[in-house]
Amino acid sequence: MTEGRALVVGASHAGVQVAAGLRQEGWAGEIVAVGDEPALPYQRPPLSKAYLAGKSSLEELAIRKAEFYDKHDISLVQGTVTQIDRAAQQVVLSDGTTMAYAGLALCTGGRARSLSVSGIDLSGIFYLRTFADVASIRAWAAPGHHAVIVGGGYIGLETAASLRALGLEVTVLEAAERVLERVTAPEVSSFYERVHRDAGVVIRTAALVKAMAGDDRVREVVLDGGERIPADLVIVGVGLVPNTELAADAGLLVEDGIVIDDLACTSDPRIVAAGDCASHRMARYDRLVRLESVPSAGEQAKTAAATLCGKERPIAALPWFWSDQYDLKLQIAGLNTGYDELVLSGDPTRDRDFTCYYLQQGRLLAADCVNRPRDFMKAKQVISRGLDVDRAQLKAARAS
Amino acid sequence: MSDVTFISHDGEKREAPLEEGASLMQIAVDNMVPGVDGDCGGEAACGTCHVIVDDQWVAEVGRSGPVEEEMLAMNPEREPASRLACQMRVSENWDGLVVRLPEFQM
Ligand SMILES: Cc1cc2nc3c(=O)[nH]c(=O)nc-3n(C[C@H](O)[C@H](O)[C@H](O)COP(=O)(O)OP(=O)(O)OC[C@H]3O[C@@H](n4cnc5c(N)ncnc54)[C@H](O)[C@@H]3O)c2cc1C
Ligand code: FES
Numbered sequence: 001m002t003e004g005r006a007l008v009v010g011a012s013h014a015g016v017q018v019a020a021g022l023r024q025e026g027w028a029g030e031i032v033a034v035g036d037e038p039a040l041p042y043q044r045p046p047l048s049k050a051y052l053a054g055k056s057s058l059e060e061l062a063i064r065k066a067e068f069y070d071k072h073d074i075s076l077v078q079g080t081v082t083q084i085d086r087a088a089q090q091v092v093l094s095d096g097t098t099m100a101y102a103g104l105a106l107c108t109g110g111r112a113r114s115l116s117v118s119g120i121d122l123s124g125i126f127y128l129r130t131f132a133d134v135a136s137i138r139a140w141a142a143p144g145h146h147a148v149i150v151g152g153g154y155i156g157l158e159t160a161a162s163l164r165a166l167g168l169e170v171t172v173l174e175a176a177e178r179v180l181e182r183v184t185a186p187e188v189s190s191f192y193e194r195v196h197r198d199a200g201v202v203i204r205t206a207a208l209v210k211a212m213a214g215d216d217r218v219r220e221v222v223l224d225g226g227e228r229i230p231a232d233l234v235i236v237g238v239g240l241v242p243n244t245e246l247a248a249d250a251g252l253l254v255e256d257g258i259v260i261d262d263l264a265c266t267s268d269p270r271i272v273a274a275g276d277c278a279s280h281r282m283a284r285y286d287r288l289v290r291l292e293s294v295p296s297a298g299e300q301a302k303t304a305a306a307t308l309c310g311k312e313r314p315i316a317a318l319p320w321f322w323s324d325q326y327d328l329k330l331q332i333a334g335l336n337t338g339y340d341e342l343v344l345s346g347d348p349t350r351d352r353d354f355t356c357y358y359l360q361q362g363r364l365l366a367a368d369c370v371n372r373p374r375d376f377m378k379a380k381q382v383i384s385r386g387l388d389v390d391r392a393q394l395k396a397a398r399a400s
Numbered sequence: 401m402s403d404v405t406f407i408s409h410d411g412e413k414r415e416a417p418l419e420e421g422a423s424l425m426q427i428a429v430d431n432m433v434p435g436v437d438g439d440c441g442g443e444a445a446c447g448t449c450h451v452i453v454d455d456q457w458v459a460e461v462g463r464s465g466p467v468e469e470e471m472l473a474m475n476p477e478r479e480p481a482s483r484l485a486c487q488m489r490v491s492e493n494w495d496g497l498v499v500r501l502p503e504f505q506m
Contacts, residue, residue: 377474
């Protein structure tokens with residue numbers, strides 16, 4: 001069934017990879033990717049890194065050059081899909097037009113989670129998910145200004161580093177007891193708190209935001225205890241809400257994300273999904289996992305494309321992630337949920353390179369590698385293949 | 401126009417037009433060369449753009465730098481002429497360049 005139109009909803013990391021993958025796997029008919037952002041599909045990770053710091057242009061962020069789409073006969077359509085009619089095999093766009101499909105891929109990603117506190121609509125308060133968000137932040141941010149970042153996750157911390165590079169004063173407010181609480185061990189959190197403090201960032205943990213205050217624009221962030229922190233701009237980075245409404249309205253199974261199996265099929269086997277919007281039942285972890293990462297969006301998208309072309313290419317790659325802050329390149333292999341033992345190579349209280357290994361019943365589950373690409377590559381292999389580990393060897397400085 | 405040839409592990413050849421200043425990884429993905437993934441978009445963070453430069457071209461193209469070295473060191477398919485394609489900026493002298501692809505990108 002590779003005739004007719006393959007329709008991809010959402011044209012970012014997952015959507016572009018599905019479209020490219022469809023051609024690669026031999027889809028003979030039309031391929032259309034509908035996306036609602038007014039730009040050639042671009043890479044999101046640099047938004048909080050090089051692009052925010054002014055070190056790259058939007059053009060350089062393009063996932064594929066404009067000619068790519070022409071050359072491989074992939075149509076990009078700017079529009080918003082508002083409804084899926086599964087019975088009629090067509091979607092409805094916000095301007096009322098309908099588009100029939102022979103194959104459908106949902107790659108709708110997610111949107112920034114909003115903070116529901118009073119004053120949140122004041123000007124000078126931003127989220128960070130799209131290039132348009134960054135353009136607004138860059139237009140507003142001036143050297144010497146005080147930026148308050150709400151949320152000490154990867155995006156919040158990367159944003160802190162990039163704003164420091166632009167010459168701003170930066171305070172990070174984290175509601176939990178430590179930054180990166182959901183994703184790393186306390187040792188790694190302490191490390192990042194240290195390097196940010198060394199770079200002049202004020203990090204406040206257990207800081208619950210109660211309100212934003214100001215006049216024609218934001219002036220202060222008010223904490224739960226009543227403390228008022230002056231702010232020229234505020235960036236909210238408190239997580240992501242997957243865009244699943246379209247799928248849910250169409251009656252597809254949604255549990256946090258759109259539920260997909262190893263072949264990226266939703267509860268309707270004729271519809272596939274991939275990326276931040278998808279919850280994958282992963283045998284490796286024996287649960288539904290919704291990942292927010294470019295590599296996983298790409299992996300799921302390749303599978304989704306193959307599935308639409310009638311081929312079997314199960315999602316298999318080990319999840320991994322990276323984050324750049326200052327001179328530090330963090331590479332994470334695997335997911336650490338459920339670890340019962342930590343092994344450290346290097347001293348995160350002192351060094352700028354170390355690896356934190358997460359073990360479960362003596363098996364390697366995951367590794368956070370800071371400026372240790374060798375450890376990362378090694379860990380990826382050990383975890384994927386379920387190889388035995390020798391703690392002394394892990395501990396010894398750097399894989400060899 | 402100048403071309404680069406990618407030879408898959410099975411010996412299958414794929415030619416793609418070179419574009420000065422682009423990275424070799426970008427050229428591979430823009431031309432859908434199977435066997436080059438480029439998962440991290442060129443950050444030297446993933447290692448899925450591993451190529452092995454043909455012996456004749458090593459002198460012209462150069463060997464891996466320290467960052468690539470770190471990423472490639474643990475790769476079982478690593479060869480002396482291994483490079484990360486995302487770290488290779490195409491130069492006008494590369495017309496006819498030949499690179500081989502490993503069996504697996506990891
Ligand atoms: C600042 C920032 C930094 C990041 N850094 C990293 C990093 O270092 N490493 C990493 O691996 N990941 C990183 N990520 C996460 C990564 O960007 C996401 O995992 C990735 O973008 C997911 O791709 P996606 O295509 O699934 O979803 P998205 O990128 O969210 O794209 C979905 C697209 O679909 C569009 N859309 C949604 N609904 C509709 C509709 N109904 N009709 C039409 N269009 C629609 C959206 O507007 C959007 O353009 C970062 C994210 C951000 C925001
Ligand atoms: S594209 Fe990721 S290392 Fe080259």
